[in-house]
Amino acid sequence: MKAEKTGSVESLLTEKRIFSPSSEFAEKALLKSRQQYEEMWRRSIEKPDEFWAEMAEKHIDWFKKWDAVEEYSFKDDVFVRYFRGAKLNASYNCLDRHLNNWRRNKAALIWQGEPAEESRTYTYLQLHREVCKFASVLKSLGVKKGDRVTVYMPMIPELVITLLACARIGAIHSVVFGGFSSEALRDRIIDSQAETLVTANFGLRAGKTLNCKENADEALSNCPAVKNCIVVRRIDRDCNMMPGRDYWWHELMSAATPACEPEQMDAEDPLFILYTSGSTGKPKGVMHTTGGYMVYATTTFKYIFDYRDEDVFWCTADIGWVTGHSYIVYGPLSAGATSLMFEGVPNYPQPDRFWEVVEKYRVNIFYTAPTAIRAMMRDGDRWPLGRDLSSLRLLGTVGEPINPEAWMWYYKVVGKERCPVVDTWWQTETGGILISPLPGCIPTKPGSATVPFFGVNPKIIRQDGSEAAPNEGGYLVIDKPWPGIMRGVYGDPNRFKNTYFVQYPGYYFTGDGARRDEDGYFWLMGRVDDVINVSGHRLGTAEVESSLVAHPKVAEAAVVGFPHEIKGEGIYAYVTVKEGVEATEELKKELIAHVRKEIGPIASPDKIQFSSALPKTRSGKIIRRILRKIAAGEIGELGDTTTLADPAVVESLVAGRLEAV
Ligand code: ATP
Ligand code: MG
Secondary structure, three states: OHHHHHOOEEOOOOOOOOEOOOHHHHHHOOOOOHHHHHHHHHHHHHOHHHHHHHHHHHHOOOOEOOOEEEEEEOOOOOEEEEEEOOEEOHHHHHOHHHOOOHHHHOEEEEEEOOOOOOEEEEEHHHHHHHHHHHHHHHHHOOOOOOOEEEEEOOOOHHHHHHHHHHHHHOOEEEEOOOOOOHHHHHHHHHHHOOOEEEEEOOEEEOOEEEOHHHHHHHHHOOOOOOOEEEEEOOOOOOOOOOOOOEEEHHHHHHOOOOOOOOOOEEOOOEEEEEEOOOOOOOOOEEEEEOHHHHHHHHHHHHHHOOOOOOOEEEEOOOOOOHHHHHHHHHHHHHOOOEEEEEOOOOOOOOOOHHHHHHHHHOOOEEEEOHHHHHHHHHHOOHHHHOOOOOOOOEEEEOOOOOOHHHHHHHHHHHOOOOOOEEEOEOOHHHOOOOEOOOOOOOOEOOOOOEOEOOOOOEEEEOOOOOEOOOOOEEEEEEOOOOOOOOOEEOOOHHHHHHHHOOOOOOOEEEEEEEEEOOOOOEEEEEEHHHOEEEOOEEEOHHHHHHHHHOOOOEEEEEEEEEEEOOOEEEEEEEEEEOOOOOOOHHHHHHHHHHHHHHHOHHHOOOEEEEOOOOOEEOOOOEOHHHHHHHHHOOOOOOOOOOOEOOHHHHHHHHHHHHHHO
């Protein structure tokens, strides 16, 4: 079969809808025409030194300029370097430089706590003062340039203050998502060799308290290297405090001096370590450096979110993920934006919590994940319809392929067909967004992340390394670096090359499958590990799932392959139905017929299992590798499950499987 020989992935879905930005949006946008975009993109690829020097001058303040802009090798001795010899400080760019103009009294951070009555706003001047004080605290505890500081906190302003304070003195922060277990925390502390931990006594999540400090204590009992643990008193309740190791944040801060000069960092000095979310296996300690990352985070933020000074920007991600690093903290603050930070979850106390927050703060730009969109869609239209969302002018999504039906719901019910939707594809490793529409000039197609950002040259290649034809699915690779690309895996120099550059020397291997259509738009088709081979046809998971989600009774779907005597692999679909829908044998038949009609017999599921929930990472991505094991009956060997959000989901799926087969 053709597909097997070339190793391409077959594309099944045909999505023809296309939406142009309104003239009102386009007129005010930073980039107004596709031609303008094409010209800039071409220049960024042909003359990267000139292009990135210009961006670096325009968007970042430097203590000293560079001797060279872009230097790299994607073969043999793999390395990437940007802005050699230049000096800067990330916290200076996020704070100090905004203090000598009108922005000093602009809201930098608006924080909304989970309890409705708890909120705080920091102007740039106020945030600067807190950051300087905490930087002084860290110094007084002996933390210095290059030291690692692990941060294990709920979504509270002290988390942002900690990151910027680390950046100010040149310490490398390593944020561990506040919902992770003590084991996950311990592993990440040990891996990054941190000697300082910043945490909180408790956290709040969906009306429950999280025992952050208790988990931290458990982790620290196996981390003798940690000398200091600083504890924010998030709620007024005592916790265990070990004398000589543990300190209350507020006590240290009350004595701290607000005078703390920013350290002059080399462009290639590390800024942070962050572990990937673990969808495909053991998380990697991704390391980012200062100069390139700051240039890239700031530039992508300004162009892709088309930020204007009067806007309130809200990214709903947790700062425990890269999205929060780049688009709650570094990108927005460096751009002088107002960044909203939310402690709660979308559906507590009611399914309209997000919309209540949008209404309250008159949010203009809203950035969330497909998992949240699908959950809200499942809860019904009345929730967004019951709130005033007229302030919104741009919507964004990130984290997984967005099914066209979820995209349409977001566009219509939330955005009222007024707001462009930017579907942004990127990874922890990439530092910032690589593929996304520029909202004023790139018409959108539901389910497509559209076109590459400046400096990014993605290719679709077949298994044999040759380039795929238009609309032929293959491996998504990038053929040169961009300033935000990771510089290494912390503590493991060979893992960088071995994870990303050995598959196709000369290319950065993303691990995702995609196709590029006749307009040059990219469509992400799922992870390459998840490709299903049905009778020699190689299918991506995303398109089959999207077809299921397009059925009016389906809320969410995950598709995997399982061993099949005749076809090699069969299609096993896990389906969650919408609120109020009955999961019957009838419906299974209806769904099989639906997929058959929508995309063809080759994609019709062999087995459908209804489930009330799917296994997800703590960042909300479906973990297909676990579903694959369950479908194959290999339930004793599920692999690394430490990043799983809710282990009970797996148990119920295992039980459900026995019935389904
Ligand atoms: P691990 O690498 O540990 O398995 P992970 O890949 O889930 O975890 P992240 O870096 O948080 O960790 O996620 C990046 C991945 O998320 C991408 O490789 C892609 O598979 C998926 N992704 C992110 N944004 C999009 C998007 N807009 N469309 C499609 N897929 C996306
Ligand atoms: Mg990954």
